[in-house]
Amino acid sequence: MSLSFDPEALRQLAALLNESGLAEIELEEGDRRLRLARAVAPSAAMAQPVMVPPAAIAPAAPAVATASVDMGAHPGAVKSPMVGVAYLAPEPNAPPFITVGQSIEAGQTLLLIEAMKTFNQIKAPRAGTIKQILITTGQPVEYDEPLVVIE
Known part of the structure; x- marks a missing residue:
């Protein structure tokens, strides 16, 4: 199965990760699933x-x-x-x-x-x-x- 995602939507989600301080975002729609994660700075x-x-x-x-x-x-x-x-x-x-x-x-x-x-x-x-x-x-x-x- 081939998944295609809108690059602009991915950039917006990545920006949301940085702005909110979240470590990851996971989205699910039907049988499609996307998980974006960023490296977290050491505590x-x-x-x-x-x-x-x-x-x-x-x-x-x-x-x-x-x-x-x-x-x-x-x-x-x-x-x-x-x-x-x-x-x-x-x-x-x-x-x-x-x-x-x-x-x-x-x-x-x-x-x-x-x-x-x-x-x-x-x-x-x-x-x-x-x-x-x-x-x-x-x-x-x-x-x-x-x-x-x-x-």
């Missing part, structure tokens, strides 16, 4: 940490660490259950759900992940203290990427 977990001199860090600033491969292996790491965009507060001007050093209870909301226009609460799997926050508000996250470290 922040693969990025090299940046060294900042201690004097450059303001003591009142919230501590947000860069995710690293080692943090994913930490026994207290809370990992993303999905691909989406992370938010540390319920609204843009609201206080964050959690801060470094804060004591939390099991089941407490740590952050939100927006996936497919739905905000999903990521809850603490156990009680403890927030040691590190590995993401920033508005940051895209991948499945199984470490988000927070609880001790």
Whole structure:
């Protein structure tokens, strides 16, 4: 069976992938099926940490660490259950759900992940203290990427 597709329609779908940040689009019409996928940039977990001199860090600033491969292996790491965009507060001007050093209870909301226009609460799997926050508000996250470290 020979399939033919309109090259302009394919270009428009490819542009939609880039604009929306989607990794793939799959279309099905009758017995015809088309799947377009693009290479996804490595997640922040693969990025090299940046060294900042201690004097450059303001003591009142919230501590947000860069995710690293080692943090994913930490026994207290809370990992993303999905691909989406992370938010540390319920609204843009609201206080964050959690801060470094804060004591939390099991089941407490740590952050939100927006996936497919739905905000999903990521809850603490156990009680403890927030040691590190590995993401920033508005940051895209991948499945199984470490988000927070609880001790």
